[in-house]
Amino acid sequence: MSYRNFPMVPRVVFGRGSFNQLEEIISPKRLNVNAPFIFLVDDVFKGNAWLTSRIPLAYDDKVLYISANEEPKTSQVDSLVEEIILTSRQGTSGIIGIGGGTILDLAKAVSIMINNEGEAKNYQGWDLVKNPAVYHVGVPTLSGTGAEVSRTCVLTGPEKKLGINSDYTPFDQVILDPELTKDVPKNQWFYTGMDCYIHCVESLTGTFLNAFSRSYGDMALQLCKEIFLGDNLSVNDAQDKLMMASWHGGMSIAYSQVGVAHAMSYGLSYLLGTKHGIGNCIVFDQLGEFYPEGVALFKDMVKKHDIYIPTGICAHLDDSEFDKMINISLGLVPLWENALGKNWQKIITREKLKSLYKKM
Amino acid sequence: MSYRNFPMVPRVVFGRGSFNQLEEIISPKRLNVNAPFIFLVDDVFKGNAWLTSRIPLAYDDKVLYISANEEPKTSQVDSLVEEIILTSRQGTSGIIGIGGGTILDLAKAVSIMINNEGEAKNYQGWDLVKNPAVYHVGVPTLSGTGAEVSRTCVLTGPEKKLGINSDYTPFDQVILDPELTKDVPKNQWFYTGMDCYIHCVESLTGTFLNAFSRSYGDMALQLCKEIFLGDNLSVNDAQDKLMMASWHGGMSIAYSQVGVAHAMSYGLSYLLGTKHGIGNCIVFDQLGEFYPEGVALFKDMVKKHDIYIPTGICAHLDDSEFDKMINISLGLVPLWENALGKNWQKIITREKLKSLYKKM
Secondary structure (H helix, E strand, O other), rough: OOOEEEEOOOEEEOOOHHHHHHHHHHHHHHOOOOEEEEEEEEEHHHOOHHHHHOOOOOOOOOOEEOOOOOEHHHHHHHHHHHHHHOOOOOOOEEEEEEEEEHHHHHHHHHHHHOOOOHHHHHHHHEEOOOOOOEEEEEEOOOOOOOOOOOOOEEEEOOEEEEEEOOOOOOOOOEEEEEOOOOOOOOHHHHHHHHHHHHHHHHOOOOOOHHHHHHHHHHHHHHHHHOOOOOOOOOOHHHHHHHHHHHHHHHOOOOOOOOOHHHHHHHHHHHHHOOOOOHHHHHHHOOOOOHHHHHHHHHHHHHHOOOOOOOOOOOOOOOOOHHHHHHHHHHHOOOHHHHHHOOOOHHOOOHHHHHHHHHHH | OOOOEOOOOEEEEEOOOOOHHHHHHHHHHHHOOOOEEEEEEEEHHHOOHHHHHOOOOOOOEEEEEEEEOOOOOOHHHHHHHHHHHHHHOOOOEEEEEOOOOOHHHHHHHHHHHHHOOOOOHHHHHEEEOOOOOOOOOEOOEEEEEOOOOOOOOOOEEEEEEEEEEEOOOOOOEEEEOOHHHHOOHHHHHHHHHHHHHHHHHHHHHHOOHOOOOHHHHHHHHHHHHHHHOOOOHHHHHHHHHHHHHHHHHHHOOOOOOOHHHHHHHHHHHHHHHHHHHHHHHHHHHOOOOHHHHHHHHHHHHHOOOOOOOOOOOOOOOOOOHHHHHHHHEEEEEOHHHHOOOOOHHHHOHHHHHHHHHHHH
16 A cells, blocks of 8 residues: 655745746746746747736746647657757756646656656656756646646657656646736637546546545536636636636646546547647547536536537548557556546447547 | 745645555655654654554654643743754754644744754744754644644744744645544544634635635535534545645635634633634634624534533633733734734724633
8 A cells, every 4th residue: 555645836826916926936046147047938928018028037048939739749848958958058947837738748848858868758657757857837827737736747759648747747836827817718718627627527536536636626626617607706716716726626636547538538639639628628528428427517518608619520530540549548547447447448448439539 | 916935745645544654755865874853743642552663763763752732832842952953963854743733833843943043932923934944744643723734833932822934834745644533532523623614714704815725715614514514424534534624724824814713712822721723612612793604603513513612711810811812812913904804903902802702
């Protein structure tokens, strides 16, 4: 019997406008004037002075704008690390990720790979990281996926979509400023929020759950219901609460796991590049047999907010393509075990998965 | 506008039997073979082999059994520190507190004072600590007060009852093993659990609250209701959930404060030595005008569990004694401000406090 010694983010600020405290927070962490802070920023903020004018640049600090249109890749991490190391010969003071899950996961991966040899793909898995990451800060500008609090950073590599899960992965500091989410487009707000809702359902109905994870999952689920099915929240309250739901939802994974929706959406994402939030929605919409209550509520939320959930994205795939998705999905053993127990392979066959994918 | 950069416990294990992992967790933290770990253990466990045989002693490590019959004192911290420094000439590898809030607060204070000059009483207040504490681990054996997660350690000094509030106060590691609470006497279980319940009510109805603290407070309150008013929990589930309620209740104070009950019970505790949990119950029982809903539910819980809440403990006090309690209580400005807003002094006069104390 051995329980995970879970690493928590050791410092967190919460508050509308708390992004203004970034300079005060990172200044004491500067190693020397030749060791820059590197800001990885979602390129939707390029030219947005409201946000970018508050990025505290000094000395050789640099902003790298990054598109989040594609899921983060191991090769992308490797080239970012190469670029950063080449231009920071006296070390890097820290990596600050400002964006949604894609940017936050890249920031975590880059901060690890600056201090670890070789290529990012070699660290996909569990506890393969040898050296501590450089100081890294997460500033979410989207709420839902929980990347700001999780012990992983999910990357698509040449062979698999899998996270770098390690005790060095979590951020050293997180700044939760719900105001930063004010301009998220409605569809994206919904898809990302549903990522939180879906992983709560998966965690709370899973076989791995204990009282620690249940309490965080219950809290996040309650917040999601209030936000997506209630009618009484102000815009600001809804932003504040969704940011907390994302945070607690991420914590609920400490002693739990996600389940069928994540296992299958990783397949979609690997083959078709489907983004994580919308991918989970496309999959979850078809999972009534596994999560009857959760899927029913999800359909209510979709209807209430008049959201389009794509279908037919697998309609024209050939057998070898289905095989690729199925291989990725079946490789995620802990997710299936959490969802369906030790004997999950009796329930989930290749044929079963194919028939589910065909509905999507 | 500046929000607190809240320090979270960076490592936590949760699970029944997780206490068995203590050795594996602390071993890598040993500075050298002459720098002992000091275990501060509640003396109710003296002779209890079920627990003590699992304390992993090596080299010069030492167990100090401590009575929790009285609230922790600054002078007690000073003498513990002197004793530890005298016998650990090559440094101290860490302080491990095993017990309820009294022992955990002592462990936090001792770990700070080993690395900071002078007497503990000089550090009572906010952010007065200069040097980081030595590595310290908290292992709660009682659930409710939230000492395992808080940024303070409350001490009674020659002039005041007040915490050492600092970024160095929180534990570096917490082990949450609900099994360790199995032999808590019923009254103590109730009084300590109510400490959690009461500080949730105070936090959730306070003026300082934001969405971060509200979400933790809501969760802890919900758990308390389930535990103290529900009928469906197994003994183990109730232990597990109360340990989580304590944890989340402590977190809810991050951007909030306690209120009237704590402000008044500090007075009782300072003058009469009333223990914190029962003191809060004695006070809260009389606070219907400030917390109508919360006090009504509290009375239901008292009745359901057939608990005796003492009265008449102030019956024979003289005016100078009332004055002492009132001075201590009025000194806790942030608590009053949280409870009643900026103009709290218009509501809470010395006469008002005296009339409330007289009912207790």
